[in-house]
Amino acid sequence: MHPFFLTVIGAIFILSLVVILLWIYGREKKYLNALLAAAIFSTAWYAFIFLLTSSGQIQYYPMLFNKGLPLYYFIGPCFFLYLRGALNPQFSKFRKSHLLHFLIAIPAFISVTPYNLLDLSQQQAVVNRVATDLHYAFSGEKYIVEPWHWFAFPISGLIYSVLQVRFTYIVSKQKLQMKAIRWAYLFSGLLILIFTGMLGLNLAILQNANSAYFMLHKSPLILALSLTLLLLSLSFFLNPELIFGFSIKEDEQNQHGTVSAAQSQPHFTEKRKIKPVDKKLIAQVEHHVIENQAFKQTGLTMSGLASQMDVPNHKLSELFNNHYQSNFNTYVNKLRIEYVKQRLDSGDWKQFTLEAIALDAGFSSRNTFFVAFKKAVDKSPSAYLSDLKSR
Numbered sequence: 001m002h003p004f005f006l007t008v009i010g011a012i013f014i015l016s017l018v019v020i021l022l023w024i025y026g027r028e029k030k031y032l033n034a035l036l037a038a039a040i041f042s043t044a045w046y047a048f049i050f051l052l053t054s055s056g057q058i059q060y061y062p063m064l065f066n067k068g069l070p071l072y073y074f075i076g077p078c079f080f081l082y083l084r085g086a087l088n089p090q091f092s093k094f095r096k097s098h099l100l101h102f103l104i105a106i107p108a109f110i111s112v113t114p115y116n117l118l119d120l121s122q123q124q125a126v127v128n129r130v131a132t133d134l135h136y137a138f139s140g141e142k143y144i145v146e147p148w149h150w151f152a153f154p155i156s157g158l159i160y161s162v163l164q165v166r167f168t169y170i171v172s173k174q175k176l177q178m179k180a181i182r183w184a185y186l187f188s189g190l191l192i193l194i195f196t197g198m199l200g201l202n203l204a205i206l207q208n209a210n211s212a213y214f215m216l217h218k219s220p221l222i223l224a225l226s227l228t229l230l231l232l233s234l235s236f237f238l239n240p241e242l243i244f245g246f247s248i249k250e251d252e253q254n255q256h257g258t259v260s261a262a263q264s265q266p267h268f269t270e271k272r273k274i275k276p277v278d279k280k281l282i283a284q285v286e287h288h289v290i291e292n293q294a295f296k297q298t299g300l301t302m303s304g305l306a307s308q309m310d311v312p313n314h315k316l317s318e319l320f321n322n323h324y325q326s327n328f329n330t331y332v333n334k335l336r337i338e339y340v341k342q343r344l345d346s347g348d349w350k351q352f353t354l355e356a357i358a359l360d361a362g363f364s365s366r367n368t369f370f371v372a373f374k375k376a377v378d379k380s381p382s383a384y385l386s387d388l389k390s391r
Contacts, residue, residue, distance in 0.1 A: 004217065005055070007226040014233035015044040022243070029299055031094050032085045036243065039078035040236075042071035047229060055218040059131035062123040064309050066115040069145055070108040072153045076160030077101035079191060083164050083184055086242055087171045089297045104156055108149065115143040134216065138205055150202035158195040164188040178310040185238040189234045197225040242307055280320055284309060295335040296362040302328040333372040336361040340373070340381075345386060354381050 019040050021068075024031045047066045047104055052058040058065055081101065085092035106279050115126065126144075130137045140147045168184040195262075215220055288294050288309055304319070306313040320328050339361045343349075348357060358369035358381075373381045 003133070004166075004223055004226050005051060006232050008051055008221075011226070011230040011233045012044050012047050012051075014230070014236075015040050015047075018233070018236045018243075018345070029086075029092065029158075033094055034080050035082040037077045039075050039082065041230075042068070042075045042078070043229075044329075046072055052209065053130060053136070053137060056131040059124075059127045062120065062127045064111045065127050066124065066143075067146065069112050069149060070105040071106050073105040073156060074102060076157035076195075077104070078193070080160040080164050080167075083187070084167050087168065089299075092298070093205060094389050100331070107155075108145075126390060138202075142377060148208055150206065154198040154202065158199065161188050161191040161195060164191070176307045180239060180242045180307050183235070183242060186234070186238070187235050190228055190235060194225065194227045194232065195253040197221060197228065201225065240303075242304075274303060278315070278319065281311070281315060282323060283312070284377065285316070285319065290335060293339075295332045296339070296360065298359075298362050300332060300362065332362070334376060335375055336363060337376045340369075341377070341384075344385060348386055348389070354385065 018035050022037050049058070049064065049068050052061060052064065080089075081098055115123065118126070121307050130144075137144060138147060160198075164189045168188060169180060171184075172178075172181045196293065201219075204219075204221070205216075218326065285305075289305070293307065294300060297352070302316050303313050306316050316328075317338070320331060322325060325332055326334075336358075342358055343352075343357050343361075352360075355369075358366065359367075363369035370381060373384070377384060379387075
């Protein structure tokens, strides 16, 4: 098998694995991870259909042909909106204005409609011709999408990738999340290379359609594109904290507590060596979390905080276990509860609902807030508020 095919197959496999991992471990950032999963799926679909078309195997799957074009226009906007929200929590929630980014796909839906209205035998005739004549796939015939899409799609992706670089540069001036910043630059750079390569390849084919087979199988550009796609798929594992929101190890701690019941027994604490407290790290954490109010970020995790501060995750884990003697969630929720109490004590309950104040404090839901408040204050938020009103 040609190295190009093997490389693309490897990239598709890894991209599919990332989508699965997002589904399993990325539920803390549902909207952002939905954007990322949509972009990755669309990228993998493009690579898959490209393989089928260039190898001639598309003739066996007429129902798959001309289905993915609208998805290709989603790649640029989804990656951009995801990265922007991941680097700045202010943009991490859905807004109606985000839908404007996807209007670009409407012409693509229109272009693929004629083919998809054909019956199965007519679709089979079209894909049979595509399989035997790659020139036909770029011809702009009635049941083949217009050639201008092969320019518009990569150009739109290229524009969004450049916007990613610009936004990353703006965030980098804050000198926070430096690990995430470096990853964002790398990731955006790979996307720029891919979209530029696509544009160059499509231009070359349209200018010399008779050489389409050679360009899609043996040209250095197609091999470079496939290798860059493989690197892009691997890049998702360079900064898993940013992508999945938390590590598997931390997720297990959040579910079962910092230590198990067995580990809380005396013979465990006797064997445990207390490491010296890093006062500089304590000051750094408290400045960022308390003074800069990072605790108000919905879905903040220890891995996410480590990424923001450019500190190894294991150092923060040691700090919370040894110095604060608390797991990360308990520490953050305590700060959030104190923030809510301050606002309630100052009379903010007269203008805002409890839920609004809780959401501003960083709680992801009403139920999470009520449970945390009752645990910390030993009374429900409603009872606390009633006491305030009776004073």
